[in-house]
Amino acid sequence: MFKITSKRELAPRITEMRVHAPRVASSARPGQFVIVRVDDEGERIPLTICDYDAAQGWVTIVTQTVGVSSAKINSLEVGDSFIDFAGPLGRPSDLLDLPEEELKRTRVLFVAGGVGTAPVYPQAKWLSEHGVRPDVIIGARTKDLFTYVEEMSRVADVYLATDDGSAGFHGLVTALIEDLIERRGHCYDRCVVIGPMIMMKYAAQTTRRLKLPTVVSLNALMVDGTGMCGACRVSVGGQTRFTCVDGPEFDAHQVDFDEAMRRQNMYRGNPKTDLSRHHCECGVH
Amino acid sequence: MTPRTPVREQDPQERARNFKEVCLGYDAEEARREAGRCLNCKVPRCQSQCPVHIDIPGFISALAAGDTAGAADVISRDSSLPSVCGRVCPQESQCEGACVLGVKFEPVAIGKLERYVGDWAIAHASRRHVECAPRNGRRVAVVGSGPAGLACASDLARLGYEVKIFEALHKVGGVLVYGIPEFRLPKEDIVAREVENVRRLGVEIETDVVVGRTMTVDDLLDREGFDAVFVGSGAGLPRFMGIEGENLNGVFSANEFLTRANLMHAYQEESDTPIFAGHRAVIVGGGNVAMDAVRTAKRLGADAVIVYRRSEAELPARVEEVHHAREEGIVFRMLTNPVRVLGDENGWVRGLECVEMELGEPDASGRRSPVVKEGSIFEIECDVVIMALGTSPNPLIKSTTAGLETNRRGCIVADEDGRTSRPGVFAGGDAVTGAATVILAMGAGRKAARAIHDYLTSAPAEN
Numbered sequence: 001m002f003k004i005t006s007k008r009e010l011a012p013r014i015t016e017m018r019v020h021a022p023r024v025a026s027s028a029r030p031g032q033f034v035i036v037r038v039d040d041e042g043e044r045i046p047l048t049i050c051d052y053d054a055a056q057g058w059v060t061i062v063t064q065t066v067g068v069s070s071a072k073i074n075s076l077e078v079g080d081s082f083i084d085f086a087g088p089l090g091r092p093s094d095l096l097d098l099p100e101e102e103l104k105r106t107r108v109l110f111v112a113g114g115v116g117t118a119p120v121y122p123q124a125k126w127l128s129e130h131g132v133r134p135d136v137i138i139g140a141r142t143k144d145l146f147t148y149v150e151e152m153s154r155v156a157d158v159y160l161a162t163d164d165g166s167a168g169f170h171g172l173v174t175a176l177i178e179d180l181i182e183r184r185g186h187c188y189d190r191c192v193v194i195g196p197m198i199m200m201k202y203a204a205q206t207t208r209r210l211k212l213p214t215v216v217s218l219n220a221l222m223v224d225g226t227g228m229c230g231a232c233r234v235s236v237g238g239q240t241r242f243t244c245v246d247g248p249e250f251d252a253h254q255v256d257f258d259e260a261m262r263r264q265n266m267y268r269g270n271p272k273t274d275l276s277r278h279h280c281e282c283g284v285h
Numbered sequence: 286m287t288p289r290t291p292v293r294e295q296d297p298q299e300r301a302r303n304f305k306e307v308c309l310g311y312d313a314e315e316a317r318r319e320a321g322r323c324l325n326c327k328v329p330r331c332q333s334q335c336p337v338h339i340d341i342p343g344f345i346s347a348l349a350a351g352d353t354a355g356a357a358d359v360i361s362r363d364s365s366l367p368s369v370c371g372r373v374c375p376q377e378s379q380c381e382g383a384c385v386l387g388v389k390f391e392p393v394a395i396g397k398l399e400r401y402v403g404d405w406a407i408a409h410a411s412r413r414h415v416e417c418a419p420r421n422g423r424r425v426a427v428v429g430s431g432p433a434g435l436a437c438a439s440d441l442a443r444l445g446y447e448v449k450i451f452e453a454l455h456k457v458g459g460v461l462v463y464g465i466p467e468f469r470l471p472k473e474d475i476v477a478r479e480v481e482n483v484r485r486l487g488v489e490i491e492t493d494v495v496v497g498r499t500m501t502v503d504d505l506l507d508r509e510g511f512d513a514v515f516v517g518s519g520a521g522l523p524r525f526m527g528i529e530g531e532n533l534n535g536v537f538s539a540n541e542f543l544t545r546a547n548l549m550h551a552y553q554e555e556s557d558t559p560i561f562a563g564h565r566a567v568i569v570g571g572g573n574v575a576m577d578a579v580r581t582a583k584r585l586g587a588d589a590v591i592v593y594r595r596s597e598a599e600l601p602a603r604v605e606e607v608h609h610a611r612e613e614g615i616v617f618r619m620l621t622n623p624v625r626v627l628g629d630e631n632g633w634v635r636g637l638e639c640v641e642m643e644l645g646e647p648d649a650s651g652r653r654s655p656v657v658k659e660g661s662i663f664e665i666e667c668d669v670v671i672m673a674l675g676t677s678p679n680p681l682i683k684s685t686t687a688g689l690e691t692n693r694r695g696c697i698v699a700d701e702d703g704r705t706s707r708p709g710v711f712a713g714g715d716a717v718t719g720a721a722t723v724i725l726a727m728g729a730g731r732k733a734a735r736a737i738h739d740y741l742t743s744a745p746a747e748n
Contacts, residue, residue: 023494023499023500024499027498027499027500037455041550041555041556041557042557043549043557043558044455044549044558068557069557072557083455084455084492084493085493086453086454086455086492086493086494086495086499087495087498087499088498088499089495089498223541223544223545223548223549223558224453224454224463224521224544224548226453226454226495226498226521226679226681227521227522227679227680227681228463228521228522228523228540228541228544228679229523229538229540229541229544230523230525230537230538230540230541231537231541233532234532235532240525240527240531240532245680245681259532259632262534262631262632263532263534265534266534266535266561267559267561270559270561272551272556272557272558272559
């Protein structure tokens with residue numbers, strides 16, 4: 001059992017939990033994920049690791065309520081436990097492979113959207129611990145939906161964008177990427193985009209035009225998360241890859257996003273996963 | 286000669302709509318009657334055809350004499366999972382295939398008798414004494430809780446080792462829980478109780494540990510203080526055909542489909558895990574996994590079809606599974622090979638484009654290899670396609686264990702007794718052989734246990 005030691009709401013329907021999972025914490029690297037299960041009937045749900053402390057044995061996850069399983073996760077309280085918390089899974093971020101010297105010279109732009117903001121944090125934090133202060137664009141529909149801005153500001157230069165102009169740049173993250181690079185003259189060697197699939201698709205189009213090497217972290221459907229099922233397969237440069245073991249990060253300019261989005265919605269409308277059709281007594285909706 | 290004692294089964298119409306076990310097994314009287322058919326041959330061909338050489342005439346004659354406990358003792362000398370192997374072994378190509386009675390009549394139902402004895406042993410396990418050597422202070426880690434790992438762990442525990450199994454998934458049993466369906470191998474009544482017996486020997490089991498990610502093999506030896514490691518991580522990586530349309534919605538690996546059903550119980554309403562079998566599901570392949578997938582799809586309400594590129598004679602599945610599948614109304618389209626998955630405007634499967642095949646010259650495996658019939662392209666309408674084309678070992682351990690030799694198929698290289706290229710690291714089962722059978726994996730786990738015992742008794746303890 002993996003006990004929840006703290007919980008806070010970051011935005012409506014978006015919750016951060018700190019979970020006691022010493023084995024995961026001691027091996028976790030930025031870019032990796034865990035698979036969790038809430039109860040015996042629960043799905044195996046992949047969630048990106050948002051922070052971790054090997055010495056204290058905790059791992060942080062952030063979950064947005066979108067279906068039955070995420071609602072179950074967010075209904076857990078401090079003192080409750082996940083029955084399963086397996087990981088760390090997937091390959092760590094490519095940034096970790098850079099030689100120290102090259103890393104010091106590397107200028108990194110992160111682009112984060114929605115619940116994807118928290119998973120950017122461990123990467124930005126890792127860079128800052130290695131003497132590199134990255135730029136981070138955080139996008140949201142409106143200012144109330146921002147998450148992790150304070151944490152991120154400690155390790156990076158943060159640029160906010162809102163669709164409605166309620167905070168920061170008025171417009172989409174793609175326009176802010178262009179603004180930083182083309183108008184304000186920022187130069188980057190790498191870009192990492194984590195967020196909703198549609199945002200990653202358009203951000204990738206923008207950085208392709210700007211010739212900025214970019215990786216995205218995909219949140220595909222998974223069952224086991226260890227390479228067994230192939231549910232998470234994605235086309236990258238015309239090759240089929242498994243998000244769980246070959247990813248979750250891939251070259252953004254090679255990913256077939258339309259296929260990835262279609263596959264992500266494979267079970268949409270299924271009575272088991274669709275919150276609106278679900279009539280249970282779990283008390284979360 | 287008395288005819289083979291028929292075994293009771295669920296009615297095919299009925300069972301095609303539920304997930305309960307198909308075969309109901311012998312009762313005591315039936316088992317004794319069937320055991321009486323054994324000729325107790327001087328040179329038992331059945332025994333030599335058994336991958337682990339169970340003393341088959343020995344256990345059957347104990348059974349015929351009404352001594353089920355004696356029969357269980359005989360089997361347990363060579364097999365630790367009789368209730369499982371009695372259900373899933375390909376007996377027709379092993380023990381029963383060699384039975385002398387089979388020349389003129391029907392062979393003794395060795396599998397059904399083994400199952401009877403195994404089930405009896407499970408039911409009486411708590412009252413039976415298992416001899417365990419006193420703890421010797423040495424610790425062995427076992428990676429994977431499938432047949433190889435369970436067998437290796439129980440033998441080592443009996444020899445006095447402190448054994449800990451690390452399992453990547455949330456449930457214990459490996460392929461016995463994620464791969465083989467409930468209707469062939471009951472999870473609570475059989476698998477869970479076999480696992481309980483292993484625990485009763487003092488073996489500790491930790492789930493949710495993905496060796497190669499959560500910890501490496503080197504961590505187990507250096508950081509966690511184990512004296513040796515047995516790798517029984519199986520062959521879990523699914524193959525696809527590499528044809529157009531394979532990433533359409535509605536195309537699944539048999540592994541995914543079966544894992545959703547078996548491990549996640551997606552066929553039960555209470556389970557949060559969804560599964561989709563469609564109106565018509567086409568399963569590509571002819572092995573046991575293909576049969577499991579097609580019969581699962583049928584039970585979920587789909588018209589279920591097998592597409593196989595060779596002919597019926599070459600089907601690698603157990604005869605009993607093919608027979609059961611036919612009884613349940615599964616359609617078999619032999620000599621048929623998919624060339625493309627067809628999609629609709631929303632990216633969902635709408636059909637499978639196939640070609641007809643004919644059998645040509647024998648290939649390396651000795652089977653006649655199928656060749657395409659010119660101009661025979663045609664479509665099968667369907668909304669689900671399940672690829673059951675075999676599996677290969679997961680590369681996670683190979684890629685994180687320096688000095689661990691593997692072959693070009695990604696299998697760990699190990700000798701007869703499971704010794705790998707790394708001292709102190711042993712391996713067995715599908716991780717070494719590629720996808721094979723439960724009994725071979727179980728046998729490999731037991732051999733490795735003896736090799737680990739030899740290794741640790743010849744090497745001085747580090748104190």
